[in-house]
Amino acid sequence: MNRKFLLLFSILIIAIGITGILVGYGDDKKETTRLAQQNNEKKVTILLAQAIRDLPSDTLLDKTDYAIKKIAVDESSDLIKSDISDIININSYLLKTNVVTGSYITKDMLVPPDSDEFIHLNLQKDHMIYKFDIKQQEDYLLNTLRIGDTISLQLRTLETDKKKGMGNGIVINTKKMSGISNKNYSLNDIISSMKVVRIKKHSAAELSEQNRNNQKNNEEIKGYIYVVMKTKDLDLIRLVENSGDIFLMPSYNIRDNTKHNNLYEIIPKLRTTRELRG
Structure with a gap:
């Protein structure tokens, strides 16, 4: 009885050992294959x-x-x-x-800044998106501005009579200012800060197509800029757009006291000449 038991026990031990060897060999083979695949992975x-x-x-x-x-x-x-x-x-x-x-x-x-989602995420309550077409005179803006920069809207007017002018001494005239002597132009800040959210500079092909479609238009549109501004400022734009020359300018630091508002501040000699002439 004991001999049979020992024989069976020995056979069991041998079987377990062989099984372990086979399993270990299989695992090693799988690991080797996995490492080889990793080494060969692109x-x-x-x-x-x-x-x-x-x-x-x-x-x-x-x-x-x-x-x-x-x-x-x-x-x-x-x-x-x-x-x-x-x-x-x-x-x-x-x-x-x-x-x-x-x-x-x-x-x-x-x-992306050229997506509609970008524009809408930049909008706050009582604000709107406004598009400015950029002509030759201001095309430097298309090369110098970046998304997130701020620009201001300026109105250039002709000062004709300080006594009859507005609070800042300016009388607004139409764009047809020729034939008036002793001209003194003034620059008026209409909207001081508008955030740029999109900049588009037309390619040569787009400009060529534009010229073919708008041959009667002498002023070539070089591109456009989208800005975020207060909704109420739209009234200001409508009021001044035909009252003088409109300019878009990069916003300046208010503390910068080198900014001039009229021609006499830039060239004081002109004021002296005008006073001498009466």
């Missing part, structure tokens, strides 16, 4: 934008907000979800969510 190069400080939602991104990293990863890497390679530049993009320092900024967090 590498891809991705671009990552990593926040260098806490960024709240509605932030208009600037190059000081993030650092760009270019790395090579496996095709199966989770980092591919954060790849922004197909976006040329994320400056001026709007953040939809909060991003903490060190986190990656992903495409689904971003709103």
Whole structure:
């Protein structure tokens, strides 16, 4: 009886050992196969934008907000979800969510500045979007302004009689100002700050098409700018648009006392000459 038991026990031990060897061999083979597959997996190069400080939602991104990293990863890497390679530049993009320092900024967090969503996210109550066509005289704005900058609306008028003028001594005249001697033009700040939310500069092909369609229009439209302004300011635009020459200008610092409002402040000698002539 004891011999049979010992024989069966020995056979059981041997079977367990063989099974363990076979299982271990199978696991080793699987691990070897997995490592071989990893070594053979294709590498891809991705671009990552990593926040260098806490960024709240509605932030208009600037190059000081993030650092760009270019790395090579496996095709199966989770980092591919954060790849922004197909976006040329994320400056001026709007953040939809909060991003903490060190986190990656992903495409689904971003709103492009040329989208309708971007414009609507910039709107507050009692504000509206207004489009300004940009002509040759102001086309420098298309090259110098960035999304998020502010511009002002200025009205150039002709000062004819300070005693009869408005509170600032200006009489508004029509654009046909020729034939008037001793002219003194003044610049009046109508809307001091409007946020730029879209800038479009027409391509050469678009300008050519525009010229074909609008041959009667002598003033070529170089592009346009969308701004956010208060709804009530639309009344101001309608009041002054035919009262003088309208200009868009980058907003200036109010503390900058070098700004001049009329021609005599720029060239004081003209005032002296006019006074001498009576």
